[in-house]
Amino acid sequence: MQDRIALRARPTDQWIAELRERYPAEASIDEALTRKLKRRGQPAYHSPSFEEIGERLHRLISAGTEGDIAIRNLRSLTGGASKEQFVFELDWIDGGVRRTGDRMVLRCEPAASIVETDRRREFELMSFAGPLMPVPRVHWIDDDGSVMGTPALVSSFVAGVQKPSKVSSNVTGMGTHFPKALRDLLVPQYARYMAALHKAPIADGDLPSFSRPAVGTTEAAEQIVNWWGRCWQEDLYEPSVISLMTEDWLRRNAPTLDHLSVVHGDFRTGNFLFEEDTGQITAILDWELGYLGDRHADLAWVVTDLYRTYEDGKPFHCGLFESTDAFVDAYEAAGGLPIDRKKLAWHKVFCTWKQYILSLGCALRAGDGLTHQDVLLSWLSAGGYPIAESLRLQLKAAE
């Protein structure tokens, strides 16, 4: 017992190699996860000072733009459970035009994160999605952390809110329920953007950091099960029978891919901004969990039980959709590709398992002294238990 606990706390090269072989992941994911393990066991994380961040940021932007720049009002930004985020105003030259006070967002990786991802992938995805939907414009990237001290990304700030001002919710927007008038405005846009993402053709040169599972095979399903199975093995604090049974079921029932899509990976309430008075969606955020694979995963993520809300005792998905049928209808009406209910059910089990791993594996491990918001991650981990109940109910229905 002590052996495995010690290995997770201070991974050896041999243990890392065994995990990589047992759970083959796409190259850029493998790189991010391996980097995480090699960093593990280092001293507790302390955020750098604003002065240090400002100085590094100045160097990063200056190296990638023309003329003098000025950074003002650098400050922390709340909202996410993953990256350390800052907002600031920038004076700079954009395409030959002098601009003053443009608001920007800096996203930095802390020493560990609930999701270990790759800023290059995020940069490529946001650039890809920009023509399809409102996405913050991405400007500069430090993908190896050589300037900022940690991998980082700078994008434009987009105005908007995650939830109505008079509605309460849990952390990271979970539990947000929208009143009917707002639902009527948001749902068609939300469905349209998701449908557009999934249908978007992926040209040969697009998204070079991503692997492309073959259509007509189960590679796409195996790829994501390996990704998250590896995360679980790397991060778990307690072995879990329900996780074991779920992984076994997912592998035995892996679906075949019928169309290769860009999958956002976290397309839920809390990860889009909107104008409260008009109901206009202003930005789709948090692209770091995206990958190329099966569109059903994005719909399944929304209908997982964790994101259930209630109105007059009636359950809703993500505070937006009255039922799975209502969501699928809206998606297909918005021009989405056809939805196969059996594949949707498989992806719901997968997405619920991913939430379980994020809660009781990744959040706890990262939040054990390695981030700027350990107490938030510790709090979030409690969500793993209702998720376990959701897994149990789904597996029971499927067996």
Place this chain on the structure above:
Amino acid sequence: MQPSFDLRIRTMNKALAEVVLPAIDPDNKAAAEQLQLVIGSLNLMQEQIDYANWYEIADGRSMVAMAEKVAELAGQPLSKELDDAVAVTKDVGTRHNVTLSQIRDANYALRETLCDAISKVLSTVDAETARAISRAVIDLTEDQTSRERAFVAKTGFDVFPDTLKSIRESLEAAPAG
């Protein structure tokens, strides 16, 4: 023993809510959010702390019941390591001179060997037996899941209100030793 855990947690919460929170710069949303979470976490611990020992004993008994059921369905002992872990969990569950962390360690070892044993047996028995084991294991996890949900219900993440029990109710439903 005074001051009790309960009193100490209440006084910490009062200080944080009534003295520290109003002193935070309203523009520092990150600090305010984290302080609210600290207060929430202390409230959660205040509710959990009285049941912590009972929880671990119940957890161990549930896993012992699962190990015995899987062995019965497989028609064979699962592994010597599992038998040893079951014996330790049963032992610490009946002693008075044992710390909470000793019970947790015993449960951890049992959970790990149980997962290893289930994984192995599912890959070695015939398909029908594997299906029967899977069904039984999934059914038996209900008891554990119910307990875990009850323990963290105050975080507000639970979405199955019809089956959410109080901590006491969930512990009373655990298998007898």
